[in-house]
Amino acid sequence: MLVAIVGPMFAGKTTELIRLVERQVIAGRRAIVFKPTIDDRYDPDAVAAHNGAKYKAVRVAPDESGVGAIKELSASYQVVAVDEVQFFPPSLAEVLNELADEKLVVAAGLNLDYRGQPFETTMRIMAYADKVVSLTAVCTVCGRPATRTQRLAPGPRIYVGGAGLYEARCRRHHSVPG
Ligand SMILES: [Zn+2]
Known part of the structure; x- marks a missing residue:
């Protein structure tokens, strides 16, 4: 079974991932969590949600070697999570x-992404998923459900950061900087 948790920043995606994994662990199932090395927000060895919840994670490179490592290291686990x-x-x-x-x-x-363009990898995972959990955040301008991530300054497509550099926005209040 493949569950995809998708949405903009500040929607609680990592919190939901941790919740789903913890229920499995409580039931005695062996779980492993992966995250890319690029993401060092808050804690280098844990999957950290913006609300402070944490889970121990194995950090792998966000390239083909990392994908290979996920495949290999998952062998003896019943539950595999990737943030x-x-x-x-x-x-x-x-x-x-x-x-x-x-x-x-x-x-x-x-x-x-911050331009409103789909991420290829997320898109493919959603297509394969048995279940898609589509989460929304709250638009910082109007308070309606936010499905987009607003970047507050221009820069490269992949730029890791939390509050201060990004905000959740609804369709109406999302714009591309620069
Ligand atoms: Zn709005």
């Missing part, structure tokens, strides 16, 4: 789809 999937190459989707034949796989990531 921030948008940083990995699209081949991650095929690997998770394969793992999901035997295991519960939970994948969390951004749906759209």
Whole structure:
């Protein structure tokens, strides 16, 4: 079974990933959590949610070697979770789809980049998923459900940061800087 948790920043994607993994661990199932090395927000060895919840994670490179490592290291686990999937190459989707034949796989990531363009890897995982959990944040301008991530300054597509550099916005209040 493959569960995709998608949405903008500040929607609680990591919190939901941790919740799904913890229920499995409480039931005695062996779980492993991965995250990309690029993401060092808050705690280098844990998957950290913006609300402070944490879970121990294995950090792998967000490239083909990292995707290979996820496949290999998952072998003896019943539950496999990957956070921030948008940083990995699209081949991650095929690997998770394969793992999901035997295991519960939970994948969390951004749906759209700050320009409002889909992330290829997230898109592919959503297509393979048995269940898609689409989370919204709260628009910082109007308080309506936010499905987009607003960047407050221009820069590269992948730039890790939390509050201060990004805000959640609804469709109406999202704009591309620069
Ligand atoms: Zn709004």
